[in-house]
Amino acid sequence: MNLLHCLGREAGLFIRTRSSVAALALLCVLASIAIGLGHAEVQRQEASIERVRALDVTERESALAGAPDFGDAAYAAYHLTWNPPSEMAFTAMGQRDIAPWMLRVRALALEGQIHETDSFNPELSLTGRFDYAFVMAFLLPLFAIVVMYDMVSAEREAGRIPLLVASAGNVRRLWWQRTAVRVLGLLLACLVPMWLGGLIIGTSAGALLTASAIVLVTVLVWTAVILVFSFRPWSSAVIATSLTGVWLTVALILPLGGKVLIDYLEPGIDGAQIALLQRETVNGAWDLPKEATMKPFFVTHPEWADTRPVTEPFHWKWYYAFQQRGDEVAAELSGAYRAAITRRDELTGWVALLSPPVAVQRALQRLAGTDVQASLAYEQRIRIFHEQLRRFYYPFLFNEEPYGLESLKDLPRFE
């Protein structure tokens, strides 16, 4: 008898079991809702970026047109930076819920601009987002348990094992066929919504296949765990309780314990401290002799050391020099901040080795470009762009060039 025929027979038996079909249908509905919500959020973010990009151009043109000099232009002109959602972002919002994906920056001190939103309390980070990654990482295992935990014990409790053995000949093969049907059911319930969502927004087949592979591995890992318990000579209730305990341990207790341990090992740095240090440095510079700002500035920017000294009470090049100094003073703390985030991310990776749900969520966020590294990479792109802005304005400021809009045609643009 060929395998497809056997799987068809077992699928026929399985779909007549209302509770199992209801469980798979609910999983499919939850995955669909998660995909729908993710899709809506991606659309909202894309629409926001498009809308603000259009406004950004007109507002900057207006600011530049009204500016009397380059210092004023650099002060008034905002530049939009953005981190567009990837083609898989609809599956895992990850850091996009708590880290900025759109930031308007000026040529002033940057660190404060990056971290000024850190003082806000991102409400979503408290509850977490109901996205596809959450469903796959934390809910899918529960549904796998529901459809598989009593595969053997229910037959034993019904006294059907001898009849099955006498009929099937090789009952082990029968269990594998039944397992395969349940695995296929779980995969269909999980993957169909994702593929439909992906096809609607034009996600590449490669990305969808990679995400499918992650879901497949998730289902297989949990199937292996469930089978270890299912084949024990225990009652269905004991097996269900044991598996729920395993789920609670790896999905709740280990991640929470891991977080406590990570907080202890690497408490991290509050981004607001960076903003505060940079602001205090900048604000303090107003009260210092100009030499106290310009001397260290020329150490890091010797190309402007021979320009005319600042003798006036106020000059833009002094102003931008102490903005620059603000970033330089905060640079060490900012680097430590990023190193701490990276270290915490690495430690979370170790926790993921013990907690499949954490591993799945990280894998889907990595694929979706919404993980910690992607967030830091966007932050780094902002720094690079900001550096380009400074390098563009400094010659005009330090050489005290006359202001003209035609000089701004090469103004850096964030891409």
Place this chain on the structure above:
Amino acid sequence: MRSATTPALLVRNLHVTRGGKDVLNNLDFQLAAGEVFALLGGNGAGKSTTLLTCIGLLAPSRGEVRVLGRAPSEEPEAVRASLAYLSETATLYEHLSARENLRYFLDLAGKNAGNEALEAALDTVGLQPAARDQRTARFSKGMRQKVAIALAILRETPVLLLDEPTSGLDPVAVDEFNQLLITLRNRGVAVLMVTHDLYGACEVATSIGLLRDGRLVSSFVADTDAQGRHRPLDVEMVRHAFSARTSA
């Protein structure tokens, strides 16, 4: 290799140990095609253990079981393909109808029975047509037993293992079942039946054995008439002998 003289079921010097206790102790019997061996005994005597060992669900600690010359422990699939099993509780899938249960278990056994054969088997066991598409959850025990017997018939296996097949059936259903068993016997099916029903056993069995503490303590073989047909065993004689044995 099966020859013309190979017994349908051979149990020789069988010992089975479960949980450190000897459940079967030096059990010996054999039956040929067209014979019905009824194994009687009290609870815990080892009757069901004998059946489970024949299927290969339990392994002998000593001795051997052979079904058509094959040992369940060595060729489980071949052995199971040649026997049908009917449990006391006829544990069908309750969310399936009678027909669906039959189709499922026949397909599981690799047996492709057509609709006509299926209906004929259900006719033979006397399951009402109106009940055949109903979920078996609504069935009485007798109705479920009929479906299970229809399955055994449809499998057309040379060996049939029955575990308390008439337990809980009403007298009419028991009589119908016994007639059916005689029909199967006459078709050449070898039947090993464990039962508490002494009267039914005497009516259909070609031989009866009494099992006590895992040992076969007594056995009777039915006479045959001039045409070679088995005569029913004398219930009183068997009961008297069993009473003497069990009180000994």
